[in-house]
Amino acid sequence: MSDHVTEWLNAYLDGELSGRRLHQVEEHLAECETCQSELESLQGLSALLQEVPAAESISPERFAAQVNLRLPHRPVKRTRNRIIEVGWWMVPVGLLAVWIFISTAILVSDMVSAANNIGLLDNGTALLISGTAENAGWTAALGQFGILQGNSLHWAEFTESFSRNVLPQFAWQVSIALLYLAWIAIWWARRTRQGHGQLLEG
Amino acid sequence: MTGEKENPTVATVQTVHETELVKSAQNGDRSAFGELVREHAQGVLNVVHRMCGDAQLAEDAAQETFIRAWQNLSSYRPQTSLRNWLYRIAVNAATDMLRKEKRILPDDIDDLHLPDGRPGVESLVSQQERITIVQKAILALPEASRAVLVLREYEGFSYQEISSTLDVPVGTVMSRLNYARKLLKEKLQPQLSLLEAEHV
């Protein structure tokens, strides 16, 4: 005799089995008294449970009136959700705007510097942008005091120029990209959760 | 429920009407929501009554269900069953009510032993006692198993329907149901034998 089908008897009783599994359980039941009596006791339990009467009939009108009295004025969460929703979609738009703004600013600044370098600008305009052309910082100061010399001075100047010009550009591009990726990750997580179980807890 | 199955045309028409009502209610239309309440009041009450085993507590839980539904209506997705959505809220509301009202929670079932096999007028009394014992045994089940048992035994839900109502996998529905019935069979062994004797 094959193994008992005890674990499938509930599903069998509830009409949830089909195909090969159903066939297997039926075949086994035909020849196994243990499983037959187990099935009978499950049927007995169902009958016993059915003895408990249902809730009394209520008047839907009266009940609805009582509920109506207790209802808050409006489904508040809807408007709040909508504001949150709009704000949520503004995040990537805002990031894009910031990115375009900074890129444009740097491009313009680079073009102005280049124009200045080849002498296209008159003195007045050149003065306005002299701040950006100013490269001498702490390395030059240290060089004057003779602390840095030769190769090390050259290296320090290069490092300072790099950290002043290239590093910030790189850093903000990376941080905007990271923020955007984070947004996409959250968006994806929210979407998956909504798809999985749309129902609220309690 | 069986009515819906037997007459799918009517069910579809009702669903379209219901979708319209939900949409209005989501926009704050209280009378549209009232119609939904009247439609589902009895069903929700039946579920919470099975869950709590107490008429007054059940009515409170049913009202609480519709208030929560109203507050969270925006999260209901129209392509899913409103009834199942309400039943899930109902199960949670009933559970919360029971936790608050510890007094209803089952004391010792063993206190209530039946006077065995007395015939006549007293069989009516004994049936009432039996019902009380069965109700207590249901109440003594773990919450998760009780919800599955109620939806299966009293609402006639399929495993798939229970799975989507309670948002648990079908496998979990099966194991919780197996567990609930196993516990009940153990606790209600005397009553089961008695019932068997009556029907033989």
Ligand SMILES: [Zn+2]
């Ligand atoms: Zn067997």
